Amino acid sequence: MIEPAHPEPVSLLTIQFLAWLADRPRLYGEVMEAWRSSCPRLTVWEDAVTDDLVRCGGDRIVSLTPRGRAVLESQG
Numbered sequence: 001m002i003e004p005a006h007p008e009p010v011s012l013l014t015i016q017f018l019a020w021l022a023d024r025p026r027l028y029g030e031v032m033e034a035w036r037s038s039c040p041r042l043t044v045w046e047d048a049v050t051d052d053l054v055r056c057g058g059d060r061i062v063s064l065t066p067r068g069r070a071v072l073e074s075q076g
Contacts, residue, residue: 010071014053017044018072021054021064028060 017035020026035045048054053068064072 010053010075011044013042013044014048015072015075017048018053018064018068021062022069022072026062028056028062031062 020034021031031045037043037045045054048068051067052065053071054062055065056062
């Protein structure tokens with residue numbers, strides 16, 4: 001997959017979500033309890049998965065992808 005020259009800016013809420021995940025390993029259920037929303041304007045979890053920023057492994061642990069870590073690190 002080719003990365004765009006000027007990627008879309010990442011929202012502050014997404015940065016907060018990535019920082020929360022980077023803090024320690026999180027189980028899928030914990031992530032869903034804290035971040036899932038039925039509001040169509042608050043799609044942090046869905047957007048992070050679609051944008052390849054996070055993944056859920058076979059052990060049900062949600063973690064940052066290399067791309068998610070790079071986005072977080074770029075925010076200082």
